[in-house]
Amino acid sequence: MELVLLPFRWIYRALVWFANSPRTLITSYLLMIVVAGVIYGEVEQRSPADAVWWAVVTASTVGYGDISPTTWAGRTLAALLISTMVLLVIPLITAHFASRLIVDDNAFEHEEQEQLKADVRRMRALLEELATRQGINLPPLPPTQPVSGPGSAAPPVARSGRSGRRRPRW
Numbered sequence: 001m002e003l004v005l006l007p008f009r010w011i012y013r014a015l016v017w018f019a020n021s022p023r024t025l026i027t028s029y030l031l032m033i034v035v036a037g038v039i040y041g042e043v044e045q046r047s048p049a050d051a052v053w054w055a056v057v058t059a060s061t062v063g064y065g066d067i068s069p070t071t072w073a074g075r076t077l078a079a080l081l082i083s084t085m086v087l088l089v090i091p092l093i094t095a096h097f098a099s100r101l102i103v104d105d106n107a108f109e110h111e112e113q114e115q116l117k118a119d120v121r122r123m124r125a126l127l128e129e130l131a132t133r134q135g136i137n138l139p140p141l142p143p144t145q146p147v148s149g150p151g152s153a154a155p156p157v158a159r160s161g162r163s164g165r166r167r168p169r170w
Contacts, residue, residue, distance in 0.1 A: 019092045029089050033059055036081045043073045059085040 018024055033055045041051030046067070054067040058078050069075045108116070124141075131138050 015092075019096060022093075022096055025089065025093045025096060029059075029085075029093065032081065032084065032089065036077060039077055040069070040074060043071055043077065044069055055081065058082060061086060 018028070033052065036059070037048070037052035037055035040046065040054055041048055044051070046054065050067055057064055057067070058081055061082060069078050128138060
């Protein structure tokens with residue numbers, strides 16, 4: 001089973017690398033436009049300027065209709081270009097830049113979370129001390145389970161660093 005999943009893991013890792021590099025995304029977009037334009041120009045006997053224009057219009061799915069493929073090779077190229085751009089490249093570019101724009105300035109940072117946890121432990125100790133003085137038995141704490149993921153006790157190096165600094169509210 002591991003052998004069957006191996007190519008999918010490689011594809012996933014390649015997509016993650018691809019999606020996290022704006023330079024690679026933009027370069028691949030431009031490269032696909034140029035390559036598709038050159039191939040289209042050869043297949044459909046068009047000038048380089050018309051072929052690149054066709055590639056840009058087709059990749060953006062605008063499709064003005066002023067230039068369109070007439071051969072099966074040209075139509076297949078158009079289908080591949082549209083599918084690749086619409087399903088992969090443009091969504092990755094959009095998602096990358098959107099993730100850079102959307103930052104939660106109110107997100108707790110690791111140090112703040114650790115301070116809150118220390119404060120809660122101190123309050124629990126004070127509550128237990130007060131309960132003991134009053135002769136009250138507190139219910140036992142539920143067993144703690146290890147936490148992983150955002151907000152866990154992972155060292156700051158392991159975090160993504162995406163949360164923004166808290167700004168003072170004026």
